[in-house]
Amino acid sequence: xxxxxxxxxxQSYGEALExxxxxxxxxxxxxxxxxxxxxTNLFAKKFPERFFDxxxxxxxxxxxxxxxxTCGKIPYASTFAVFAAGRSYDQIRTSICYPNLNVxxxxxxxxITVGEDGATHQMLEDISLMRTLPNMTVMCTSDDVQTKWxxxxxxxxxxxxxxxxxxxxxxxxxxxxxxxxxxxxIQIGDxxxxxxxxxxxxxxxxxxxxxxxxxxGINIRVIDIHTIKxxxxxxxxxxxxxxQKLISIEDHSILGGLGSAISEVLTEKYPKKLIRxxxxxxxxxxxxxxxxxxxxxxxxxxxxxxxxxxx
Amino acid sequence: MINIEELQxxxxxxxxxxxxxxxxxxxxxxxxxxxxTDILTVLYFKEMxxxxxxxxxxxxxxxxxxxxxxxxxxxxxLANRGYFPIEELKTFRKVNSRLQGHPDKNKLPGIDMTxxxxxxxxxxxxxxxxxxxxxxxxxxxxxxxxxxxxxxxxIWEAAMAAGHYKLDNLCVIIDNNNLQIDGTxxxxxxxxxxxxxxxxFGFETIEIDGHNIEEIIQAFExxxxxxxxxxxxxxxxxxxxxxxxxxxxVGWHGKAPNEEQYKEAMQELMIV
Numbered sequence: 001x002x003x004x005x006x007x008x009x010x011q012s013y014g015e016a017l018e019x020x021x022x023x024x025x026x027x028x029x030x031x032x033x034x035x036x037x038x039x040t041n042l043f044a045k046k047f048p049e050r051f052f053d054x055x056x057x058x059x060x061x062x063x064x065x066x067x068x069x070t071c072g073k074i075p076y077a078s079t080f081a082v083f084a085a086g087r088s089y090d091q092i093r094t095s096i097c098y099p100n101l102n103v104x105x106x107x108x109x110x111x112i113t114v115g116e117d118g119a120t121h122q123m124l125e126d127i128s129l130m131r132t133l134p135n136m137t138v139m140c141t142s143d144d145v146q147t148k149w150x151x152x153x154x155x156x157x158x159x160x161x162x163x164x165x166x167x168x169x170x171x172x173x174x175x176x177x178x179x180x181x182x183x184x185x186i187q188i189g190d191x192x193x194x195x196x197x198x199x200x201x202x203x204x205x206x207x208x209x210x211x212x213x214x215x216x217g218i219n220i221r222v223i224d225i226h227t228i229k230x231x232x233x234x235x236x237x238x239x240x241x242x243x244q245k246l247i248s249i250e251d252h253s254i255l256g257g258l259g260s261a262i263s264e265v266l267t268e269k270y271p272k273k274l275i276r277x278x279x280x281x282x283x284x285x286x287x288x289x290x291x292x293x294x295x296x297x298x299x300x301x302x303x304x305x306x307x308x309x310x311x
Numbered sequence: 312m313i314n315i316e317e318l319q320x321x322x323x324x325x326x327x328x329x330x331x332x333x334x335x336x337x338x339x340x341x342x343x344x345x346x347x348t349d350i351l352t353v354l355y356f357k358e359m360x361x362x363x364x365x366x367x368x369x370x371x372x373x374x375x376x377x378x379x380x381x382x383x384x385x386x387x388x389l390a391n392r393g394y395f396p397i398e399e400l401k402t403f404r405k406v407n408s409r410l411q412g413h414p415d416k417n418k419l420p421g422i423d424m425t426x427x428x429x430x431x432x433x434x435x436x437x438x439x440x441x442x443x444x445x446x447x448x449x450x451x452x453x454x455x456x457x458x459x460x461x462x463x464x465x466i467w468e469a470a471m472a473a474g475h476y477k478l479d480n481l482c483v484i485i486d487n488n489n490l491q492i493d494g495t496x497x498x499x500x501x502x503x504x505x506x507x508x509x510x511x512f513g514f515e516t517i518e519i520d521g522h523n524i525e526e527i528i529q530a531f532e533x534x535x536x537x538x539x540x541x542x543x544x545x546x547x548x549x550x551x552x553x554x555x556x557x558x559x560x561v562g563w564h565g566k567a568p569n570e571e572q573y574k575e576a577m578q579e580l581m582i583v
Contacts (some may be wrong), residue, residue, distance in 0.1 A: 028445070052441065052476075060434045060468035065437020070373075070424060073445070074436075089466070090428055095435055099416050099425035107493075 006169040009200075010108040012143035012144040013165055016080055016151035017076065021047045023204025024155055030065050032058045037167075038078040038108045058083045062103070069101040079105035080114075081123035081164055085130050096160050097133040103161075104154050108226050110140075110164040111251030112296055113201050122284035123164075128256025130162040131229040137182065138229040139252075140164045140258075142203035145174040146226055149170040153182060166201040166251070168289045170262060173203060173224075183238065185232035187239075191219030194245035194307050197223045197235045197236070199258045202249045202298050209303035216304075218311055220245075231261050240270045245310045247275045249298055254278040275306060312546070313356055318524045321391060322352040326553045327580050328387030328400050334573040336404035344384035346488040346521070346548040347455055351388040352528040354453060363393040366420040370449050373439050375424045377432025378457035378486065380565070385412050394421035399583045430463025432456065433483065437469055440478040440541075451535070453574040455484045459491030467512065472547070473541045474513020481541040482534045483514070486521065488550035490561045509543040521546025551572035554579055 009111060020027050020041055028050045035041040035053065051240035054061040058079050065075035077084070085092070085105035096103045109128065114122045131138045137154075139161065141147040147165065154161040173188075179187070185197075189210050198206035206222040213220055221243065240246060246266075248259040259276030266272050279296050293299050325348050333339040337577075355361065359372040376385045383403065389396045395409070402408035409419040413427030424435050436454035443450050456466065473481055487507065493499045502508070506516045515537045519526040527546070534542035550564070551557030554576045568576055 054472060055468075055474070055475075057465075057468035058433075059465040060437070060472055063431050063434025063465065063469065064438040064441065064472065067424070067435035067440075068442050069438070070435070071439055071442035071446075091431055091434070094425070094428040095431050101445070123313055 001204060002172045005172045007144045007172065008167055008169045009141055009143070009147040009165040010037070010039050010167060011197035011288045012147035013106055013108070013151060014042035015167050016148040017043040018046050020152060020155060022052065024074065026072060026074045027155060028068055028073045028075050029051065030054055030061050030075055032056055032061050032079040032083065034079050040078050054079060058088045059091045063089040063095050065103045066095040066099070066101050069103050074102055074104065076104045076106055077112050078106045078108065080121060081110035081126045082121055083247055085162065086123060089129055093133055097135045100135045100159055102158055104163070105161065106151070106163045106165060108165045109167045110294045111166065112199060112284040113166055113168040115167070115289040116286050116294065118286035119283040124253040124258065124279050124284060126164055127228055127252050127258065128260070131261065134309065135159055136229065137161045137227065139227050140200040141226050142200055142224055143170065143173040145172065145176060145178065146180060149180045150226065157182065164200065168201055170201055171204045173207065180226070183227045183230045183232060185235040186224040186226070187235065188222040188224060189220065191221045192243050193218050193311065194220040195223055195239040195243045196303055197225055197246070197248040197258065197262055199228060199250050205298065205300045206249060206303060208300035212300060212304050213307055216308065218307055220307060225258060226260055228261055231265060233265050236265045237270045240272045241267060245307060246272060247277060247303065247306055249277040249303065251298060252278055253281065255281055277302065277306070315524050318352055318356055318482040321356050322349050323580055324391050325352055325387045326382065326578040327577065328390060328397065328569065330554070330573060330576045330580070331385040332383040332386060332400045332403035332410070333567045335401040337567045338385050338404050339567060340380040340565045341383065342490070342557060342560070343378060343457060343486065343488065343570070344381045345552045345554060345557065346550045347381055347486045348384050348552065349522045349524060350455065350484055350486065350527055350546055351384050353524060353531065355388050355392045357528060358531040359453065366394060370448065370450055373423045373436070373452045375426065375436050375454045376414055377426055377454055378429065378460050380427035382410070382412065382414050385414060386541070389421040395419065396461065401409045429457070430465040431462045433466055433469035433473070435568050436481055437476070437478060440481040441476060443480050443574065450480070452481050453484065455486060456483070458485055458487045458489060458496050458502055459499070461485065461502055470509065470514070471521040477539045478541045480537050482531065483541065485543060485545050486548050487545055488548045490550045490559070490564065490566050492561070494561060505545050514541050514543040516543050518545045518547060519547070520550055521548035
């Protein structure tokens with residue numbers, strides 16, 4: 001992990017779109033008056049004829065994307081996660097997922113790491129909402145390289161995708177040569193004292209915790225779950241068998257999110273206790289992203305505490 | 312070229328199919344299906360460029376039934392147009408039927424878009440119209456809205472966008488039967504004045520009697536000539552049109568006829 005090169009996954013999204021636009025003439029991009037923030041403005045500048053600002057009207061944006069998809073276009077529709085998964089839920093359900101249309105929803109500004117804007121803008125329920133929709137693939141990437149891969153990869157796959165991205169700049173974890181596959185989690189480290197399953201913006205916290213624990217003689221592994229649906233069942237069972245303590249961490253409500261998805265697998269396939277770190281059943285609040293991560297205990301220090309207490 | 316009498320005859324056949332479907336299923340929405348039957352007849356038998364033997368033909372005109380609960384009308388029209396056997400209408404709303412309660416584009420040939428949750432079809436139509444413009448294709452997109460349906464906010468988001476993007480390849484038809492489940496549209500939640508609303512959102516408007524085949528044909532012809540803006544055809548219709556005891560009766564929004572009513576309805580449709 002490179003702590004010096006910080007980048008927000010939304011920035012990686014914008015950069016990836018610029019390249020994708022060159023490679024695939026069927027790609028079109030829609031935004032709802034947030035293209036500066038979601039970084040779709042990079043695509044808009046380069047391909048103005050294939051960029052559609054739909055104004056502050058997210059429901060119509062999702063439906064329009066669906067219509068474009070029926071004609072063979074590959075629409076990427078972006079806005080903040082709260083307006084994508086929340087406000088347009090029924091449009092995503094009825095006009096995109098039910099007809100199984102090839103719409104790629106890339107939602108930025110997920111979780112409490114949105115920061116100062118506060119609870120109204122901090123989407124803590126989107127993984128939960130999106131993963132219950134049939135046909136939907138749900139992803140949450142953790143760094144620049146992985147996000148750029150996901151943006152390219154989803155264009156090659158038929159069907160709806162929901163990718164949740166972050167506002168906060170985070171360290172780079174992967175290198176260009178690293179291999180990714182949709183539905184396959186990534187194992188970092190091979191400790192057997194415990195496993196921390198993480199997704200998105202908190203993966204770097206999990207890696208930091210792994211390093212801190214190593215100094216204390218506790219060896220854990222990090223599992224980066226970039227695809228939450230379909231979830232990597234094999235990897236979860238493998239870690240449950242090979243390691244002692246299991247923890248999940250996410251910048252999302254602990255209800256219905258990554259922790260819940262892992263629990264579902266464990267309950268049916270390999271019953272074992274899982275500690276779910278994340279936002280409890282509550283709305284967020286204003287503050288700096290880093291302060292809020294401390295406030296809601298989704299930091300490397302908190303992960304370390306959990307493992308040390310156990311050991 | 313099909314003439315007006317032949318179209319009227321087709322409309323009658325389509326109405327028979329609607330009654331057949333709703334009676335077989337003992338469920339469904341006859342009122343709003345019968346009010347848009349004449350419009351659908353003109354669309355599929357005269358106005359639209361379609362190939363029933365090649366339902367996914369890229370150059371085809373598209374149709375979206377945004378008021379998806381009028382599925383009996385769309386299914387009967389498609390069956391009569393040759394997309395699938397008329398006999399299949401009897402499977403409407405039954406387990407494993409291709410004729411779902413609301414239209415499913417992946418199940419039945421000829422359905423251009425899955426609908427059912429009101430207010431969503433116009434946005435999808437916009438996407439299709441934008442796609443045609445991007446590709447320099449000359450197909451047109453038609454979207455039928457219920458008058459109660461346009462109480463949904465998304466319709467006006469979509470209307471604003473259609474005007475903004477000057478989608479002159481888009482033609483909206485409002486099935487203005489003035490009835491919704493809880494009563495008359497003007498009493499439940501008034502949508503009026505209709506013409507001015509659509510004009511203010513950037514549409515050309517044409518007001519017609521939605522049961523007068525000639526007026527329907529002319530409205531579509533005029534819509535084709537409008538440039539740089541979409542067209543909204545406001546079609547004054549009668550809910551339950553064609554079956555005397557269903558006409559203008561809100562109770563027939565989502566109710567199936569019993570055996571006696573079925574026979575009576577069919578008898579009315581047999582009279583030349």
